[in-house]
Amino acid sequence: MNAATFTLAPDWLWFARRLPGGRGVTRRADQGERLAPDEAARLIASIARTGDKAAFARLFDYFAPRLRAYLLRLGTAANAADELVQETMLRVWRKARQFEPASGSASSWVFVIARNLRVDRMRRERSPLPEAADPSGEPDADPGGEAALIGAERRERLREALRALPEEQARILRLSYFEDRPHAEIAQELGVPLGTVKSRARLAVARLRALLDDLA
Amino acid sequence: MTILRHLSDETLLRLAAGTLDPGLALVARAHLAVCPECRAALAAYEEIAGACLDAIEPEPCPADALSRALAALEGESAPPPSARLAAVLAPSVLDGIVLPAALSGLAIEPRRWIAPGVYARRVAVPGAGAARVALLELAPGVAIPEHGHEGMEMTLVLRGAYSDALGRCAAGDVTEADEEVSHGPRVEADAACVCLVAFDGRARPKNLFARLYQSVRDI
Helix, strand or coil, rough: CCCCCCCCCCHHHHHCCCCCCCCCCCCCCCCCCCCCCCCCHHHHHHHHHHHHHHHHHHHHHHHHHHEEEEHHCCCHHHHHHHHHHHHHHHHHHHHHHCCHHHHCCHHHHHHHHHHHHHHHHHHHHHHHCCCCCCEEECCCCCCCCCCCCCHHHHHHHHHHHHHCHHHHHHCCCCCHCCCCCHHHHHHHHHCCCCHHHHHHHHHHHHHHHHHHHHHH | EEEEEEEEHHHHHHHHHCCCHHHHHHHHHHHHHCHHHHHHHHHHHHHHHHHHHHHHCCCCCCCCCHHHHHHCCCCCCCCCCCCCCCCCCCCCCCEEEECCCCHHCCEEECEEEEECCCCEEECCCCCCCCCEEEEEECCCECCCCCECCCCCCEEEEEEEECCCCCCECCCCCCEEEEECCCEEEEEECCCCCCEEEEEEECCCCCCCCHHHHHHCCCC
């Protein structure tokens, strides 16, 4: 497989680039290192086969700081974020045999685990009632994923097309959906009118939809 | 079941990213359970979320994070065999209404009269943000006066069908109505219609129906 499903091409960096006026964070050499293409999937397979703790440590070094960043951007308190990162990575270990490379990338698999744990946690915190459903504490068994396989080739085409989105649209997608920031706040941060944010968001979503229809 | 009306891409993106209101997410999940097309789109958007995770600027974890995780795994020589829990839930039935699996384990309040031919049962959504969720039962032929929306209203038809200016909505169809949508749904004459509805935002009573509508939201 030649698909670079995991490393980021240089032109991907806009996605991670700090916004103008954003806090400058220097990346520490020992944090958030990169992985070679498909390496995450191989590491997970190695955990599944032999309980490879070195593989787990590599995955942890890659994913834990990224999961922490995702959780903090959504407003999760630092200590809760740290606990969720721990829970997510333990679940990556325990569920390693359930990972199927054919059905999606390792990154999206890990992301969905963290996402579901966060949603469950918010439910428990806000709900006055004891949680009756789901006594196992298991996140939703990915109700969206079971029948919706996305092959490696489609996956790579999806990422390619995403890279081809104009930066201004992609940034708004990321801020609006991934980081859950209100349009008004994005407008202020980017220094553009609210209407521009809304129209760029609409354009970006329409592009994604056209892309999905192409891939279907 | 031929599904003609699907979730919007905005909703699917938020669901994929984990940023959709819990009440809206409940209705969206109930639709996904019966809609392969939306499941495929969601999988693609989860892939995009995975790409966002790859690209995010990492935030350093506490120095002992990895050693804590490894300590927790102490004694676990290998992951347990994938005894995948077969999440086969017998469909629960409430007064003859087959409930979506997304509702399993949630408290559903008793049926309340709202208006002639209109009944509602509130669904208690744990951790609900702004959105309220209810099961609406509409008698055959009931016509709801034309009304607008404030915030988002997501409606999944569980049984029966209704029509409005946008077309016909039958079992499995989901619609999202926001500020820009105004409609007056009419239930088909031959059967009652049962819907799972999430209301996000407050009603602004303008007329008789709006007050009725408010009482549905406020149940």
